[in-house]
Amino acid sequence: NAGVTQTPKFQVLKTGQSMTLQCAQDMNHNSMYWYRQDPGMGLRLIYYSASEGTTDKGEVPNGYNVSRLNKREFSLRLESAAPSQTSVYFCASTLGGGETQYFGPGTRLLVL
């Protein structure tokens, strides 16, 4: 039981490049989330998926797209990376209702 896994762990991009961050959970959770964390800003919700087949915007969705591929997987795509997207990205999941979130180890992204 691996919990929540994320790939890659680190990534360096040039401005304008695209990439997809992958997230998978093996806990049969219904809800999945993507956050970004910047120094002094806490965790900000980018997108979330309350159940398979649904996605909704969070606080900071601009510049991102998501896909809930199936119940296990929730990917985050940057179509044209910008330096302002340099951050640590965390994926998380909950069974439902949001009481307890389980986080992946994070992806550290640097956009030059």
Next chain:
Amino acid sequence: GQSLEQPSEVTAVEGAIVQINCTYQTSGFYGLSWYQQHDGGAPTFLSYNALDGLEETGRFSSFLSRSDSYGYLLLQELQMKDSASYFCAVSRDDKIIFGKGTRLHILP
């Protein structure tokens, strides 16, 4: 909208007790959660208050008062390994919104 306020930093002495406060402005929510995050790590769940009152889990306790729009995390018998950031969060409609976090410094 929803916003949560917590102190940016708190300092305490090893073996002592520390309280981290969280005040919130929200139009309605299911519960208040607390998470711990060590440097370079991922947040991990500590406690959840669905109802008013105190929840105790070992050295950690969490309190919620909906009438006062206020909650706190209480850490007892502080250990050096408790040096970390602590986040309060509210859950509503499948969304979870986090505060900006409180950095806890522990002095020997």
